[in-house]
Amino acid sequence: MIVRSVEYIKGTDREIYAKKGTWISRRFLLKDDGMGFSFHETIIFAGTETFIWYKNHLEAVYCVGGVGEIEDIENNKIYPLYDGVMYALNNHDKHYLRATTEDLRLICVFNPPLVGKEDHDEDGSYPLLE
Numbered sequence: 227m228i229v230r231s232v233e234y235i236k237g238t239d240r241e242i243y244a245k246k247g248t249w250i251s252r253r254f255l256l257k258d259d260g261m262g263f264s265f266h267e268t269i270i271f272a273g274t275e276t277f278i279w280y281k282n283h284l285e286a287v288y289c290v291g292g293v294g295e296i297e298d299i300e301n302n303k304i305y306p307l308y309d310g311v312m313y314a315l316n317n318h319d320k321h322y323l324r325a326t327t328e329d330l331r332l333i334c335v336f337n338p339p340l341v342g343k344e345d346h347d348e349d350g351s352y353p354l355l356e
């Protein structure tokens with residue numbers, strides 16, 4: 227059994243600050259934990275917009291706090307995000323993620339799992355790492 231607290235993650239190499247400055251990711255489970263997915267808490271900072279296009283991964287996200295929105299670029303649709311809303315990027319969907327008046331607190335699962343310190347590239351993507 228694996229049991230980890232956010233205090234255990236903070237300040238370690240499982241806590242990743244995006245170089246673009248719009249989010250922080252606390253990676254509770256990574257590939258080497260052997261679960262077949264990775265599991266993170268992400269804080270999206272209020273007043274920011276992040277372009278994301280996970281070409282190599284599927285992601286499901288559950289909002290547990292804050293205020294924001296996700297814009298599905300292909301379909302030109304905007305969905306509000308608040309405690310209790312889930313979205314799944316089942317089509318490698320290009321999107322904008324915005325935290326508006328409050329930081330968004332999101333719980334995220336990636337398949338295939340991230341391996342460690344991945345940060346978004348210029349396309350808002352992560353490489354597929356072994």
Ligand code: 9YT
Binds near residue numbers: 252268278287
């Ligand atoms: C929701 C989302 O994709 N946020 C960006 C960071 C990512 N979730 C991560 O690496 O934890």
